[in-house]
Amino acid sequence: MALSLTVNGEQRSLDIEGDTPLLWVLRDELGLKGTKFGCGAGLCGACTVHLNGQPVRSCSTPVEFAVGGEVTTIEGLAEDGQLHALQKAWIAKGVPQCGYCQSGQIMSAAHLLATNPAPTRNDIVAAMTGNLCRCGTYSRIIAAVESVAGGPLAYDASAAGEER
DSSP states (O other): OEEEEEETTEEEEEEOOTTSBHHHIIIIISOOTTSOOSSSSSOSOTTEEEETTEEEETTSSBGGGGTTSEEEOGGGTOBTTBOOHHHHHHHHTTOOSSOTTHHHHHHHHHHHHHHOSSOOHHHHHHHHTTOOOTTOOHHHHHHHHHHHHTSOOOOOTTTTTOOO
């Protein structure tokens, strides 16, 4: 089936079944390898991309849902050859260890900052909760997002529903 979609600002035409997961279209058909396969069930967040500005799990999103929309991948965050502020922060804060989950982490953080440029630490923690990191670099992830949002932010455990 012939499908047309916009990926990272470029119109792409594909001959592919509409129920094919968007992840496989991005990786196998379009050669965009930054988006990773993690769990295949939309639970870990490694495959997170933006569809019409919203984060989606590309492993469980059929490509037909992206027809007529705008898909942005980790490769599409950079502008004019310059890394996105979050990509720079990830490097500066030494976030990745294995790096496998990081594109999904960055895409979730980019959505947060696009919708809330001055998040609290609680906002950051809540926005990143759906992205898993087996290496456990969560404190560095938060620090990287905070650095783009304007510096270290206070975390209120009671507002997050936690006990000390």
